[in-house]
Amino acid sequence: MPLPRAIVLRAPGTNCDEETVAAWQLAGADVETAHVDRVLESPGILDAFQLLTIPGGFSYGDDLGAGRILATRLGALDDALRRFHDRGGLILGICNGFQVLVKAGLLPGGHRATITHNDSGRFECRWVRLLASSPGRSPFLPDGDPIELPVAHGEGKFVTESQEALDALDSAGQLALRYIDDSNRPTESYPSNPNGSPAGVAGVIDPTGRIFGLMPHPERFVEFIHHPQWTRIAPRPEGDGLRIFRGAVKAIRG
Numbered sequence: 730m731p732l733p734r735a736i737v738l739r740a741p742g743t744n745c746d747e748e749t750v751a752a753w754q755l756a757g758a759d760v761e762t763a764h765v766d767r768v769l770e771s772p773g774i775l776d777a778f779q780l781l782t783i784p785g786g787f788s789y790g791d792d793l794g795a796g797r798i799l800a801t802r803l804g805a806l807d808d809a810l811r812r813f814h815d816r817g818g819l820i821l822g823i824c825n826g827f828q829v830l831v832k833a834g835l836l837p838g839g840h841r842a843t844i845t846h847n848d849s850g851r852f853e854c855r856w857v858r859l860l861a862s863s864p865g866r867s868p869f870l871p872d873g874d875p876i877e878l879p880v881a882h883g884e885g886k887f888v889t890e891s892q893e894a895l896d897a898l899d900s901a902g903q904l905a906l907r908y909i910d911d912s913n914r915p916t917e918s919y920p921s922n923p924n925g926s927p928a929g930v931a932g933v934i935d936p937t938g939r940i941f942g943l944m945p946h947p948e949r950f951v952e953f954i955h956h957p958q959w960t961r962i963a964p965r966p967e968g969d970g971l972r973i974f975r976g977a978v979k980a981i982r983g
């Protein structure tokens with residue numbers, strides 16, 4: 730059986746594409762990178778892939794707001810992305826990629842939302858604990874125990890148009906990944922929640938579960954030795970972030 734094919738979309742300012750490629754390879758996918766201009770010129774390129782990732786970084790320097798310019802450019806790919814999604818393709822947005830998916834309207838689906846400045850008013854670079862609140866709703870979501878991942882963002886607070894919209898997304902299981910405290914409860918308290926997202930939202934899915942965006946960086950913890958305390962904690966067979974990539978590859982393999 731051929732390996733599932735993943736494409737990592739890059740743009741000026743993207744800086745996590747190589748790590749994301751490595752994560753997909755470790756998870757068992759055949760990976761290519763493509764500049765957004767190449768895909769805009771030939772949208773049919775996407776038809777050869779089953780996995781699409783918009784990685785982290787600072788696309789176009791975030792000059793007009795985090796992810797906004799790339800999100801605007803993706804508007805020209807609306808038909809191609811819809812076709813990719815409707816035939817069962819999986820889309821992952823990490824950090825800046827999550828911001829892009831939200832501002833392009835691909836997430837959360839059904840309600841208006843945005844991602845804005847951290848409550849702390851500064852860039853946050855730290856490790857956080859996370860728990861999938863809707864296991865089974867998306868192939869990206871890791872089942873079981875909490876995971877640890879690093880965050881690195883200045884605009885990571887997920888905000889909906891109203892409390893009613895947030896509650897509706899919660900009821901639908903779309904608030905899929907949460908920042909948790911030491912008691913494994915979703916938290917809005919700093920620093921466990923690095924940006925102040927209500928209900929501890931760290932990642933969301935669309936209604937189908939095939940589009941997933943998250944602020945933490947799973948590609949930065951795919952091997953156990955990536956953990957800053959790897960010499961002091963119980964060894965693990967792999968980094969927690971790799972579970973997210975493996976789940977998607979497993980779903981494509983069927």
